[in-house]
Amino acid sequence: MALIELRNVVGGYGGAPILNGVNMAIEQSDIGVIVGPNGAGKSTTLKAIFGLLRVTGGTIEFGGRNIANSLPDTLVPMGLSFVPQEKNVFTTLTVEENLEMGAFTRRDDFRDTMDWVYQMFPVLAEKRRQPAGELSGGQRQMVAMGRALMSKPTLLMLDEPSAGLSPRYVIEIFETIMRVNKEGVGILMVEQNARQALAFASRGFVLANGQNRFTGTGAELIADPEVAKSFLGG
Amino acid sequence: MSSDLVIDVRNVSKRFGGLTAVNNCSLSVRRGSITGLIGPNGAGKSTLFNMVAGNIVPDGGSVIFDGVDVTGFKPHELFRAGMLRTFQIAHEFSNMTALENLMVVPGDQPGEYLGNAWFRPGLSKSRETEVRKKALDVIDFLKLGHVRNELAGNLSGGQKKLLELGRTMMVDAKVVLLDEVAAGVNKTLLNDLAANIERMNRELSYTFFVIEHDMDLIARLCDPVIVMAQGEKIAEGPMAEIRANPAIVEAYFGTPVEVA
Amino acid sequence: QEVKIGFLADVTGPIAGFAPGMVDAGNLAITNVNDQGGILDGQTLVSVLADSACDGGAAGPAADRLVNSEQVVAIFGGYCSGSTIAGANGSAIPGNVVMVSPASTAPAVAELADNDLVFRDVVPDSIQGVKAAELLLSQGTTEVGVTYVNNDYGSGLAGAFVDAFTAGGGTVLANVAHEDGKADYRPEIGQVEAAGATTLVIYGYENAGGGAILNQAIEAGSFTQFVGGDGMAGDALLEGRDAASLEGMILTQAAAAAGPSFDALNALTSAVGQDANGTYVTNSYDAVFLLALAIEKSGSADREGVSAALREVANAPGETILPGEWSKAKELIAAGTDINYEGASGTIEFDDVGDVAGAINYFVIEGGATVNKGLIQ
Amino acid sequence: MSAAEAETRWLDRPLYRGIALFVALFFLVAAAGVSQGSASMLLILVQATGFALIALGLNIQWGYGGLFNFAIMGFLMVGGAAVTFISYPVNASFWNSDGPMLLGRALLAFLIGAALVYAARQTRRLGLRGFFYGLVVVLAWFIAYVIYRSQIDPAAAYIESTAGFVGGLGLNPVLGWLFGGLLAAAIAYFVGRISLGLRTDYLAIATIGISEILRALIKNMDWLTRGTMSVSPMPWPTPLPQALQANGVGIADSFVQARLGFLALAVALLVIIFYVVQRAYGGPWGRMMRAIRDNHIAAGSMGKDVTGRQLELFVLGSVLMGIGGAMLVSFSQIFDPSGYQPINHTFMIWVMVIVGGSGNSWGVLLGSLLIYVVWVLSDPAAQLIFVNLSTLTQHMGWGAIPEIDSRALQMRVFVLGVVITIALRFAPKGLIPEVIRREG
Amino acid sequence: MDELIFFINRVLISGTVLGSIYALGAIGVTLIFGILRFAHFAHGDMMTMGAFVAFVLAGLCTALGIVTPLPTGFVVLPVAMVIAAFLALGIDKGFYAPLRKRGAKPVTMLIASIGVTLMIQGLIRLIFGSGTRSFYDTEPKDIFRIDMSALGGTRPISITEPQVLMFVVTALLVIALHLFLTRSRLGKAMRAMADNADLAQVSGINTALVVRVTWVIAGSLACVAGVMLALDVALMPDLAFNIVLPIFAAAIVGGLGHAYGAIVGGFLIAFAETLAVFNWTAVLRPLNGILPEGMALPANLALVPTEYKLTVAFVILVVTLLVRPTGIFKGVST
Ligand SMILES: Nc1ncnc2c1ncn2[C@@H]1O[C@H](COP(=O)(O)OP(=O)(O)OP(=O)(O)O)[C@@H](O)[C@H]1O
Ligand SMILES: Nc1ncnc2c1ncn2[C@@H]1O[C@H](COP(=O)(O)OP(=O)(O)OP(=O)(O)O)[C@@H](O)[C@H]1O
Ligand SMILES: [Mg+2]
């Protein structure tokens, strides 16, 4: 059974629907990447999963339960985690407090998780007492991901994690994502750095006008000339 | 001095509290060029742009634009002098429609003055028709036609970036400063945009000054490329030359992704 | 059948603290009238209340509602001078309605071009201030500090006091304004203290800034003598305060807050649980009772003639009428006898501009009680 | 689609919604007219017109410009003081005294002080920086303050003791309204220059501060405004009821006719201003202002002179406030500085604009009329409700509410509060919200 | 010496009392602003409401014949705080939560809070009338006069019991609040939400709970401030409404959203008010001995007349904002 499965999801912000039947399935071992033109509904899809907008049709199954229209504070304990694209750290809180906030829903001792995060991002351990607002763009992205990992998710969703990062950080972030995935966290992310992302994705989804256009493994999508031309910039 | 330089930044510095974002930095942009500006996150690129475009007053040093010392000028004065910028984090007019976002850009609209609005409606009206036509053209070019009546605040991240870029097409500017317009924009559309930038540069002799992390785009468009790190300019030259510099490669590009 | 008297009352706004007592006093007068046979041919006298909020802008609509919608015969009010003036100019004067204000002490009220329609049964600030100054000088006090509430009442009273006190050879060491409603008056008190005054004259309201200043001045402990005006007088002064610290405090108030008239009113108010010593309570009762008498005298529920009748029932000569003596007054009027109402707030004799002259009594706090010392000579 | 849904859609269209609400308002006013009589209704309408002008002024500042102006009371007082000065009869005893001469000297002192401050600020050009520059400027301010006080204090004392106050010029009140607008504009210009750089809430509290400062000045400059003693009666631009009565009009009719005259003048002014404002806002001027409101950084980089334009809006709005404030003073015939309270003269205007729908002149017009009418009617309404409530508690054997007459009136504010919260609850963007201009 | 004592009595103690009141009020304002992002205008009336709650409780105690060593109004404070917290929660649920749900703008919330202010004011006056009341009707207020004759002073330093209590309570509350915000999970969540509400929601923080906690804290703090003010001065329906402007000024000068900023701002405004009208002659009088003949100090050396007292506070405010546009501690903004 898939970790998460979207079937014909329809939803929007109150006006005309933005998602007109989105389908996707991710296993816990998968890295899924959503690509597509601007305004296709990629971010909206992630928000729909995370309960940040109204889903009016279709089902979103996570761990066998339909979670459509559930709120984040119920989804996080279930193992779902989300890193928005912008403003994804608490700038006035220290790095460590940022991580603690990620573990807000947990009642158990989360110190080992924190150690795990610090192991994965050693820079953060150095800066644990520093306000997150003083970090560079790449470091912030790590804090954001660390925060999301503190809830010990089984599925981590990321919205354009590489946007605005210098090439070096793009590589670092992607490597981190792969590492996280190897630790047993399913990944679903939106990327405009599509070629690079699809290169290591096990599942790729091309979205346009709120609908799936192509689905396959990352390699398949890159190889598809039609996809390459219309969505990956040739 | 040399009218060859349209932007000449001399020894500017900017501190935020304890942090020196730009440190005694000098660089210049040749007229008619597409000059790239790259560097690690937090190098001070956007801060430099802000000082050139008048959004931040430098702590020291001066900015020469088209032979005039414009240090301390207000952004709108620089706009009138022919400088136009985009923002890294989209600064759309969120409660206005996409179309209006573009229509508001052209300067010197007679209808923007109360006197004309009250007493010379004809003048305002004819200009208004022109502006609308132009805005519609730009909207179509950016493939935003279907959302032209949507509030800009409701657009997707990439669409906002496109709108940001669209503004530069609404006026004839001498110099356009682009701050990471590619981030979040679909690559296919980006190809069209790059072609358009090249065309404007060639046919309308716009000068572009481009901050970008997308090396393909930089390589395609820019010559020369300036590299900044820790608030200072550390290198300048054609892209090939920059890529050949091992120090920069190590600090900035890193190594290619290995597929797991 | 009803005869309406409008109450133009500043129930909300800056003087909300003591306006209710005044409204109640007015209503008490109305109850007295109705209980003793009603007005004219046994008709009921009723009050119509309108809120003027101590603001000229708000007083306009309020007064107009009374004059043009409710068609009242006469108006009791307003309280704040601004309300009285705005109500008079906007509606009462053009509408030919008599107004009697129980509390508007500003000189501007006397200057209205009012066709003899606007009266007040409160002694103008000037007289009380002058009398207080004379009293203090005669007692040998030559140096005082003054603090007054920064409105027409306080500044008028303090102005008159200071002028008279200095003219009489005294020195006003500090003359400090205060605004009502502040959390803290220690800086104001400090200014007076700093000037070296040990006698503090407070021209404010006991249930607002004046009371707070008195408390904080007691806490400061550097004054030996307090003096207050009618705004400070009342039973509430001794409630919740250590009477010992007020020992010797002098209060001035328009006469006769004692004597048969006051006692008569005091009996009436105590019966219904009101406080005759409350701020402007006597003036309010008198004003409404006088209006009722004037309507009775004029013989009809018509606005015309109330003004002239008011003078006749208020001014000497005539058979004396005390507060609450409605049935007696009614009989006398029916018999055509001239009457002269003696107010609980003082001898009410309206002059040309509708003001009362009034004598000033003074009181001293002695042994935890307010003792009436009679007229200031 | 169900019928209910269709209905909400229909009402959601701003035009229909606006018409429906204005019709409802008309009935409310008409009902007030029937119950209160036409004279009272006209009085309410005149004052409401004044408030509408003021609210339009705030709408220009907040609705168009996003400027958090909480200094409305200050501008109303300025307008009031202005019309007092222009239209109140001439005070001969002042002009025949030494007062004008002393005031002239004070003015001279003021100018000297201003020059001194200006000069001190120019030391920056001479290269003075940092601490010493600050020191020089502060010192200059202090000296200027002392020089000015040394002249104005004796002048004030002299005038207050000889002539009371300076009196007026005895000119037509309409001139006074215009002067009120002008004076408000001048003050708004300076206030704006100082404070418009502040962000929303910080600007709000700074302007509250400025309005308190203005109030303190106007209330305590007895020589100029007669301070707490208030000035009256102010003349009307149109005939007073007394004047009509002198010409043989009956009392009841005189009220109606006189107020109709004033109302006609006020409404004419409102219509002209409304038209003029709407016209500018509908075009590129309004679009530019909305752009600045939405994102002033971007607007600046798109060539809009943000500070200049915000100042333009601030001054323009304040002009309307000055005119409105002056008109209200003329109408009520009294200028009473103690009567001004932030809650009634600043926050209430905000309520009018927000409940009506900021950014939409029609909405603001509706809001100001509605709130004012509700405020006036809350007086009898509160009495009706709560006196009956007291009777009820009496019947229930709980005893009457003490001081019920006054306490019922205290509930006026409660009635108003209920109306405000209910209106916002069902229309958080205002009764007639701003229209998004979708075109092409 | 007397001059110094005078200064202590008139400036230090007076400024501290006023500053404590402003600070207690401003903390609530600033917390609500930080987390809910609107200027809660009704805060002043929540203070008054809290004071009346305590007044009723104190009245009950007296009626039951309970005698307490400290002022009864103070002893019942904990209970009053609980009640005030519930009232605050109720107000939020009834008036602000529906607006929040519909995404109302901050200014709409501000106007709604004006509506709430008006309602509270009306209700308080309906129930209690508009007169002034005192917590000390049945017991005298203790005044401590510290004799300074040992140090050569002729006058005592005087301070009242409620003032001492006020200092203690303010200090304790500030420390408790600090510990709560920096140490507890919920406190950190509150700061997180003040920082970035959307991200807090995404992190799974129960934002509704945080909002409730905010109201509980703000409501009970308002109650403390109101009771303390009423103990020091007197209890009246417009007790705190009159000082809501300086309270906002304090919160803003300190920088909105910062609890410590509110404290600094409160004391700054209070001392500005106090010092502006302070008559410097009182402390400089010894100089008269040194100064040459004919150059005696004038009787009044205050910066401004008392009519302009609040004006000075506001001038300080405006000047502070011109130098630091978002307050001393770099506050947030809507
Ligand atoms: N307004 C500000 N206040 C405080 N620090 C700032 C501010 N703006 C920028 N900085 C800091 O200045 C440094 C340079 O920032 P800048 O935005 O210029 O970097 P950049 O080169 O554009 O980076 P990127 O590629 O990530 O956009 C960073 O460390 C940043 O945190
Ligand atoms: N809050 C909103 N209200 C109304 N419409 C919205 C809102 N947010 C997004 N939209 C619309 O939904 C559509 C899809 O937006 P979405 O953000 O999902 O795009 P995207 O695929 O993530 O694009 P991008 O690559 O540019 O980020 C867009 O047309 C946008 O205009
Ligand atoms: Mg997106």
Ligand SMILES: [Mg+2]
């Ligand atoms: Mg940047």
